[in-house]
Amino acid sequence: MEVVGLSSKDLYVQLLHPNRHILGLWQPDIGPYGGLLNVVVDGFFIIGWMFLPPHDPRVDDVMRRRPLFRIHMWETSKATVECMYGHKGPHKGDIQIVKKDEFSTKCNQTDHHRMSGGRQEEFRTWLEEEWGRTLEDIFNEHMQELILMKFIYTSQYDNCLTYRRIYLPPYLPGDLLRPGLFKGTYGSHGLEIVMLSFHGRRAKGTKLTGDPNVPAGQLTLEIDLSRPIQLPEIEKQRSMEELSRLVLEVHEQVQRERNPAQSGSTEPEPGAEGQEGGGREENQNGLGAAPATPTATEGAEASASPLPAPQPFVLPLGVMARNEVYPRTCKICFYGTGLIAGHGFTSPEHTPGIFILFDDNRFGFIWLELKSFSLYSRITDTLQYAEAPTLEAFEEMLKSMQSWTS
Secondary structure (H helix, E strand, O other): HHHHOOOHHHHHHHOOOOOOOEEEEEOOOOOOOOOOEEEOOOOEEEEEEEOOOOOOOOOOOOOEEEEEEEEEEOOOOEEEEEEEEOOOOOOOEEEEEEEEOOOOOEEOOOOHHOOOOHHHHHHHHHHHHHHHOHHHOOHHHHHHHHHHHHHHHOOOOOOEEEEEEEOOOOOOOOOOOEEEEEEOOOHHHHHHEEEEEOOOOOOEEEEOOOOOOOOOOOOOEEHHHHEEEOOHHHHHHHOHHHHHHHHHHHHHHHHHHHOOOOOOOOOOOOOOOOOOOOOOOOHHHOOOOOOOOOOOHHHHHHOOHHHHHHHHEOOOOEEEEOOOOOOEEEEEEEEEEEEEOOOOOOEEEEEEEEEEEOOOOOOEEEEEEOOOOEEEEOOOOOOOOOOOOOOHHHHHHHHHHHHHHO
16 A cells, blocks of 8 residues: 555545446446456555457367456546557546446547557457458358448447446255356357256256347357256257257247147146247158157156266268357256347247257357357456346346346
């Protein structure tokens, strides 16, 4: 303290106490793209760190982070807010607490964000930082369009953003694995951040970062832990038709349980309670009748009991994967649905797929309709001040997140 001429009282009264409400985990309002910000105390500074996924498709790499703002009393007896965006060093900024669990940042010198080479140089620099490559390296025209669209959209904010508080999901005894944040592959959209949480017999994957099709805040995955799927032997796993048959048998049973009148039954079958989002009802490839599926109770007991020994796993032929380096053994699989939509989040639809638990830190999802595979890897960074005060507060936050981008 004496080195910088500050007393402990001055530091607390002028810096820590007035800004205590912005410490924690936040999601910026950047349209469909979202983000992940952690505001922490670091020595004599309060710093807002934006966490970014590694470069696509290296999902197992560590997260990148970038300072967006800082608050300090380094040079004056009054707290100073500085914008850290751009490549010209700290410059004047401002922070305003809008309301409980919401604050805004403003850059007062946006000329510090500009580069001498104009927008072209800014785009090239952003592309190298965000994607680790040049536009010439990206041969997919659709991917080029998505990247350019994201640059145009996000750069217009100039670090003048509104943030809403989010929490890490709580861990309860009996959860299939420890909930938390994961990096996942999303085709041409690159890597996105997903929050995995558990809710009784269901697991949910909520996007913290998103894209123009399915934006941040939306429920990207929903897994029914009462409906395990037994994979066939390794050679049959290579058949997309065989995998589709297994998943669609369960999917059609879910549809019958949700619509008993259409199946001629007046009573829902076991496990029908609380079913959500099933996707399309048509039977693909004329597949046959479904065998009996474990009841909800049996499935819940299976997911809570010790997991079976790992079994061999291979992706079916014809399934697209951003990264060919994926685990070749898995612990258990479940029926689930994944959310797909057109550009601008048009015609959203929950479509059937299979959730694959590889280990405590990685899982995957095969999107049947897209014939695509997403691999998710746990984010291991320590995120401070991020625990939910109550389970109810976390549940309420999840509900609010969907309305932020709907």
